[in-house]
Amino acid sequence: MSSINSFVDRNIINMITKVGPLVHPIFLKYKNEGHQLLIYYFHGLYESESQKKINHADPQNNLTLSQFQDFIDYFLENNYHFVGTKDLIQTESNDKPLIMITFDDGYFNNSLALPILDKYKVPASFFITTRNVTENRSYWWDIIYKYRSKQGVTKEMISKEQATLKSYKSEYIDSYIHKYFGAESTIPWSDIDRPLTPAELKKMATNPLVSIGNHTHNHAILTNYTSEEIEKELVVCNINLRDILGFEPVITAFPNGNYNENVLNIVKALGFRFAFTTYNDINPTHFPETGLVKLNRFMAQTGNIQQYAEYNRLNYMPSSLFYTTKHELFNRGKRGSSK
Numbered sequence: 001m002s003s004i005n006s007f008v009d010r011n012i013i014n015m016i017t018k019v020g021p022l023v024h025p026i027f028l029k030y031k032n033e034g035h036q037l038l039i040y041y042f043h044g045l046y047e048s049e050s051q052k053k054i055n056h057a058d059p060q061n062n063l064t065l066s067q068f069q070d071f072i073d074y075f076l077e078n079n080y081h082f083v084g085t086k087d088l089i090q091t092e093s094n095d096k097p098l099i100m101i102t103f104d105d106g107y108f109n110n111s112l113a114l115p116i117l118d119k120y121k122v123p124a125s126f127f128i129t130t131r132n133v134t135e136n137r138s139y140w141w142d143i144i145y146k147y148r149s150k151q152g153v154t155k156e157m158i159s160k161e162q163a164t165l166k167s168y169k170s171e172y173i174d175s176y177i178h179k180y181f182g183a184e185s186t187i188p189w190s191d192i193d194r195p196l197t198p199a200e201l202k203k204m205a206t207n208p209l210v211s212i213g214n215h216t217h218n219h220a221i222l223t224n225y226t227s228e229e230i231e232k233e234l235v236v237c238n239i240n241l242r243d244i245l246g247f248e249p250v251i252t253a254f255p256n257g258n259y260n261e262n263v264l265n266i267v268k269a270l271g272f273r274f275a276f277t278t279y280n281d282i283n284p285t286h287f288p289e290t291g292l293v294k295l296n297r298f299m300a301q302t303g304n305i306q307q308y309a310e311y312n313r314l315n316y317m318p319s320s321l322f323y324t325t326k327h328e329l330f331n332r333g334k335r336g337s338s339k
């Protein structure tokens with residue numbers, strides 16, 4: 001029964017996906033986007049498509065530089081105003097819809113975005129996992145991807161292995177990497193997978209378009225940790241960033257997007273102003289002048305920018321629209337019949 005349902009469900013979702021792009025221009029024409037802030041997160045960038053094929057990093061949803069430029073072009077053409085973290089604190093009214101670019105993890109390849117950011121005068125925030133930077137250590141998900149691809153393991157199995165490790169603390173992940181791939185495996189293979197060096201990070205931060213944020217010391221998925229450990233991950237990251245940059249960031253992005261009330265309370269108590277999640281939603285454009293503000297983000301994708309950006313601007317996805325509507329109809333039916 002459930003398989004028939006899911007078959008029907010899938011077909012309806014596919015239909016919405018097909019019809020969506022045809023009606024988006026009409027919806028967008030009448031939608032007031034003036035009071036919404038879209039925030040996107042990126043990970044690594046590739047100089048070209050061919051760099052992706054040599055498997056020096058887990059491609060995730062990493063964009064090429066030309067796709068990154070298309071992303072900026074698209075939003076500029078659609079009247080979006082690019083803002084940085086500093087702009088969020090200024091509460092002057094702005095009728096234009098706002099958009100923000102963020103990068104997670106601290107890859108060296110993020111610095112390839114700078115000439116494009118400079119050219120368009122577009123700001124961006126970079127969230128840094130400090131241990132990778134200070135130790136020139138390859139990111140663990142890339143190590144798994146690189147070695148398993150070489151062994152001929154399927155992408156699906158690689159994803160499973162990575163997903164399993166995400167429920168552990170970094171000590172366990174470190175020992176796992178050491179056990180299965182050896183001590184040498186933490187050495188990056190090239191400019192594609194390596195983190196920024198402290199000197200490169202310091203230089204990047206001098207660009208007025210660049211903001212630097214906390215992404216914990218060990219890329220800690222904070223919901224796996226005790227309160228003391230959560231605080232330590234955030235504090236050690238900020239201390240390292242202070243040593244490199246001369247200041248401590250007041251913005252943080254949760255590794256893998258995971259957080260709970262306890263994490264938020266600790267982040268707030270440490271004095272952070274903005275916490276970036278990976279919850280897919282638009283944000284308001286005005287924020288309280290004090291306290292912690294939690295922000296939603298959409299993931300940048302490799303597909304056609306127009307296709308996924310329209311969904312985000314209208315703030316729905318075919319599957320979520322379908323399931324929400326189905327749930328509403330089902331509950332309404334239940335309420336009706338019980339009377």
Ligand SMILES: [Zn+2]
Nearest residue numbers: 104105255256
């Ligand atoms: Zn991350």
